[in-house]
Amino acid sequence: MEDYALQMRNITKEFPGVKALENVSFSVRKGEIHALCGENGAGKSTLMKILSGVYPFGTFDGEILVNGKSVEFKTIKESQEAGVSIIYQELALVEELSIAENLFLSHELMRSPIINWNKIYVEAQKWLTKIGLNIDPQVKVGSLPVGKQQLIEICKALTQNTEILILDEPTAALTESDVEILINLLNDLRSEGVTCIYISHKLGEVMSLADTVTILRDGQTVSTDSIENLTEDNIITKMVGRELTELFPYEKRPESTEGILEVQNYSLTEKSGDRIISDVSFHLKKGEILGFSGLMGAGRSELFMGLFGGMAAESSGNVAIDGKPVMIKTPADAIKEGLAYVSEDRKRYGLVLGMSITKNTTLAALNKVMKLKVIDQAMEIKVADEITYKMNLKAPTLEAQVGKLSGGNQQKVVLSKWLLSQPKILVLDEPTRGIDVGAKYEIYKIINELAAQGVGIVIISSELPEVLGMSDRIIVMAEGKITGEFTREEATQEKIMVCATGGKNP
Amino acid sequence: MKNQPIQNPVPEENESKLSFKLDIQAYTLIIALVLIALIFGFFTGGEFLSSRNISNLFSQMAVIAVLAIGMTLLIVAGHIDLSVGSLVGLTGGVAAILQVWHGWNTFAVVVAAVAVGALFGVWQGWWVAYRAVPAFIVTLGGMLIFRGILIGLSKGQTISPMDESFKSISNSYLPFSAGYILAVGSILLLLFWTLKNRSKRRDLELLIPPAYIDYGKVAVYSFFILLAAYMLSRYQGVPIPVIIVVGLAAIYVFISNKTAFGRYVYAIGGNIEAAALSGINIKRNTLMVFISMGALSGVAGVLLTSRLNAATVNAGNMYELDAIAACVIGGTSLMGGRGKVVGALIGALIMASIDNGMSMMNIETFWQYIVKGLILIVAVWIDIASKK
Numbered sequence: 001m002e003d004y005a006l007q008m009r010n011i012t013k014e015f016p017g018v019k020a021l022e023n024v025s026f027s028v029r030k031g032e033i034h035a036l037c038g039e040n041g042a043g044k045s046t047l048m049k050i051l052s053g054v055y056p057f058g059t060f061d062g063e064i065l066v067n068g069k070s071v072e073f074k075t076i077k078e079s080q081e082a083g084v085s086i087i088y089q090e091l092a093l094v095e096e097l098s099i100a101e102n103l104f105l106s107h108e109l110m111r112s113p114i115i116n117w118n119k120i121y122v123e124a125q126k127w128l129t130k131i132g133l134n135i136d137p138q139v140k141v142g143s144l145p146v147g148k149q150q151l152i153e154i155c156k157a158l159t160q161n162t163e164i165l166i167l168d169e170p171t172a173a174l175t176e177s178d179v180e181i182l183i184n185l186l187n188d189l190r191s192e193g194v195t196c197i198y199i200s201h202k203l204g205e206v207m208s209l210a211d212t213v214t215i216l217r218d219g220q221t222v223s224t225d226s227i228e229n230l231t232e233d234n235i236i237t238k239m240v241g242r243e244l245t246e247l248f249p250y251e252k253r254p255e256s257t258e259g260i261l262e263v264q265n266y267s268l269t270e271k272s273g274d275r276i277i278s279d280v281s282f283h284l285k286k287g288e289i290l291g292f293s294g295l296m297g298a299g300r301s302e303l304f305m306g307l308f309g310g311m312a313a314e315s316s317g318n319v320a321i322d323g324k325p326v327m328i329k330t331p332a333d334a335i336k337e338g339l340a341y342v343s344e345d346r347k348r349y350g351l352v353l354g355m356s357i358t359k360n361t362t363l364a365a366l367n368k369v370m371k372l373k374v375i376d377q378a379m380e381i382k383v384a385d386e387i388t389y390k391m392n393l394k395a396p397t398l399e400a401q402v403g404k405l406s407g408g409n410q411q412k413v414v415l416s417k418w419l420l421s422q423p424k425i426l427v428l429d430e431p432t433r434g435i436d437v438g439a440k441y442e443i444y445k446i447i448n449e450l451a452a453q454g455v456g457i458v459i460i461s462s463e464l465p466e467v468l469g470m471s472d473r474i475i476v477m478a479e480g481k482i483t484g485e486f487t488r489e490e491a492t493q494e495k496i497m498v499c500a501t502g503g504k505n506p
Numbered sequence: 507m508k509n510q511p512i513q514n515p516v517p518e519e520n521e522s523k524l525s526f527k528l529d530i531q532a533y534t535l536i537i538a539l540v541l542i543a544l545i546f547g548f549f550t551g552g553e554f555l556s557s558r559n560i561s562n563l564f565s566q567m568a569v570i571a572v573l574a575i576g577m578t579l580l581i582v583a584g585h586i587d588l589s590v591g592s593l594v595g596l597t598g599g600v601a602a603i604l605q606v607w608h609g610w611n612t613f614a615v616v617v618a619a620v621a622v623g624a625l626f627g628v629w630q631g632w633w634v635a636y637r638a639v640p641a642f643i644v645t646l647g648g649m650l651i652f653r654g655i656l657i658g659l660s661k662g663q664t665i666s667p668m669d670e671s672f673k674s675i676s677n678s679y680l681p682f683s684a685g686y687i688l689a690v691g692s693i694l695l696l697l698f699w700t701l702k703n704r705s706k707r708r709d710l711e712l713l714i715p716p717a718y719i720d721y722g723k724v725a726v727y728s729f730f731i732l733l734a735a736y737m738l739s740r741y742q743g744v745p746i747p748v749i750i751v752v753g754l755a756a757i758y759v760f761i762s763n764k765t766a767f768g769r770y771v772y773a774i775g776g777n778i779e780a781a782a783l784s785g786i787n788i789k790r791n792t793l794m795v796f797i798s799m800g801a802l803s804g805v806a807g808v809l810l811t812s813r814l815n816a817a818t819v820n821a822g823n824m825y826e827l828d829a830i831a832a833c834v835i836g837g838t839s840l841m842g843g844r845g846k847v848v849g850a851l852i853g854a855l856i857m858a859s860i861d862n863g864m865s866m867m868n869i870e871t872f873w874q875y876i877v878k879g880l881i882l883i884v885a886v887w888i889d890i891a892s893k894k
Contacts, residue, residue, distance in 0.1 A: 308783070330785070330787075331782060331783050331784065331785045332786075334785070335784075341783065343783065348777075348779055348780070349779050349780055349783050350780055352773050352780055353777065354843045355772065355776055359773075363769075363773055363781070364785055366766045366769060366770075367766070370766065375763075375764050375765065375766065375769065377763075377764075378706045378709070378710060381710055381712060382710055385710070397713060417784070421785075
């Protein structure tokens with residue numbers, strides 16, 4: 001009988017219409033580092049949310065045992081008290097407070113009823129030394145670099161008698177030297193008997209750190225194996241190992257020779273000095289569908305948001321549209337040059353939810369429905385009606401608020417809006433996220449039609465089947481750089497995954 | 507283009523429920539107004555509803571109404587202006603100083619007051635739009651700054667009297683016949699618009715509201731317009747400030763419905779990020795909203811100084827709160843993106859009615875504050891509750 005710190009048995013979790021997890025079992029031995037791998041949407045986050053009590057006991061089927069005892073977490077607090085701590089990609093530290101204050105937030109050391117600051121500072125210093133940080137605990141957390149903040153967050157978990165430490169993509173925002181410090185710390189913690197669940201897309205880290213790897217795919221456990229029996233290729237195959245079952249209405253179009261967009265040595269640097277896109281070069285032809293693949297945080301959205309003039313970051317490099325160099329500083333410039341960007345977050349960046357369908361549709365091309373600087377409402381309704389009819393939008397009336405439509409119909413409104421601006425280049429960022437299958441298919445058809453009309457199309461998607469199924473050519477990005485490029489014929493899920501996880505194009 | 511319009515196959519029931527709901531929201535205000543009028547009419551023995559008082563009431567509300575018109579757009583854009591009371595005082599003071607101390611003629615004085623207002627609008631809008639200081643702070647600062655400038659310029663004195671021509675802006679009336687011609691003219695215009703709108707919708711194969719609803723609305727509006735014209739003409743005719751308010755309101759309704767600027771303001775207030783990514787110039791449009799508010803404050807300053815025939819250092823004190831309250835009562839959301847100029851006018855009328863009615867009943871001033879505060883809270887609560 002092995003000694004398990006955590007056993008999750010036959011976990012099934014359903015959301016309306018979707019089975020997020022089906023009969024997943026996941027067991028972690030005491031004192032090991034257990035990596036959890038899977039594509040975006042494989043169910044990793046859902047599983048961890050169940051473990052940490054975000055989805056309370058009773059909203060899922062199955063059983064959880066911590067140290068052999070059955071537990072029923074109804075709140076995050078209960079899971080913390082049982083020794084389960086989760087550290088998310090987005091850090092949960094109060095930047096305006098000091099390190100010490102953050103470490104003991106919500107469980108301050110008291111000399112009743114007053115906070116015993118001296119003791120807190122002494123304790124904080126002890127913990128900091130322990131994790132190998134030599135900083136004054138009275139320093140504000142916000143003044144530390146992200147890598148150090150990550151360590152503080154881990155330290156905070158440790159002060160709460162954590163037995164099972166869950167790290168969700170901890171190195172996504174870290175520099176290489178910080179990653180090394182983190183890996184050293186985790187190795188130290190292992191020798192002290194702390195159990196760790198490590199979720200990461202970066203297979204190099206997984207290989208060097210983990211004792212055991214569990215792979216999830218489409219809400220099911222594929223395998224749990226000791227690291228000695230695995231290679232990076234193994235893991236990738238198991239992560240993606242499914243056939244393309246969904247239908248993509250791809251049509252082979254005659255290959256165009258005419259370029260429409262040319263990007264050379266494009267870089268984006270944030271005000272803080274962080275480089276989010278470095279030295280990216282690519283081209284797009286008329287009527288071509290170019291897929292951009294990569295993992296979350298690879299910089300794909302940032303790249304195109306930057307090209308569209310919507311990033312508060314310094315850009316460098318050359319961009320040419322139709323062979324003519326362009327300087328795009330604002331979205332208005334971009335629209336003028338014939339560039340349209342359908343963002344991945346339509347509610348935040350794409351729509352004014354309180355406005356009608358008509359008004360949303362004409363927002364980026366209002367000049368097309370104006371006569372003598374006055375909006376011609378009749379023309380506006382007519383134009384909106386025509387375009388939304390083409391999109392097969394289903395809505396009670398064009399005066400309905402966009403916020404009341406379904407995800408698929410909302411996306412069609414966003415598409416209508418950008419098509420009205422008559423773009424030469426249409427960038428679609430996660431065009432089918434959160435959309436049901438039927439509406440997906442319709443959107444794919446629209447994309448094909450536009451390509452056939454000669455619009456250059458970029459599809460950014462985290463769903464590999466979508467990229468593979470729709471694109472003429474695929475570019476893979478990782479950490480702000482292009483790491484691979486494939487033709488439709490060359491591309492496979494495995495090859496893309498290798499590039500996306502930081503490997504180089506073979 | 508021969509498209510089947512997409513919006514036809516809707517269950518009848520659904521549609522009528524929807525319009526019924528909209529009606530409730532729009533008409534709550536009217537009903538509240540009528541109730542207030544009846545209650546005060548009863549307690550003042552009809553005096554509240556006399557021609558003389560209604561004429562007074564309209565003149566009194568004009569200053570706040572002008573401010574509320576600009577404030578609506580500003581709040582819709584997602585901002586707030588706490589400085590308008592001080593700016594009314596300042597622009598009114600500038601007008602008085604220029605005329606009484608420097609002998610400027612009335613036309614030049616009016617232009618100067620409006621220009622000063624617009625200029626301070628540029629100042630505040632620049633801070634908000636181009637320096638990203640929250641409007642609450644910028645205009646809270648403006649509230650102090652403008653009051654300070656006023657006290658400095660006027661050396662703390664009350665400045666009067668104004669020229670006859672200046673006084674007449676707020677204190678004269680359109681003659682009997684002109685008032686009726688105006689009323690009939692606006693009714694005809696209303697009828698014309700309704701007809702045109704219906705025929706346009708028919709051409710586009712869009713849903714047309716049942717005739718009785720459209721023409722019923724026209725009938726109701728016509729009744730109120732004629733009633734107002736009749737009541738006012740029984741006293742001295744339509745007060746000029748009322749004409750100014752109606753004219754400005756018409757311009758702003760046009761701006762918010764028919765111009766790109768108006769559309770952009772609603773989009774910015776509704777979702778600033780989506781608006782920016784749709785190519786809308788957030789900064790310039792925000793600046794414009796503040797300039798418009800400043801210019802309207804100038805108009806309000808002229809009206810106030812004219813009505814009082816003097817400029818005082820306390821003129822316009824707390825008017826910003828009345829203007830904001832009028833907008834909010836009229837259905838403007840402080841979250842931005844939603845609000846109507848006409849609603850704000852009715853809100854202003856409600857606030858003015860309460861002031862006026864309670865004074866007539868000889869209720870002590872402190873009660874007016876309490877009642878107005880309560881009405882503000884309840885109005886917003888009704889708005890929130892009706893959306894659930």
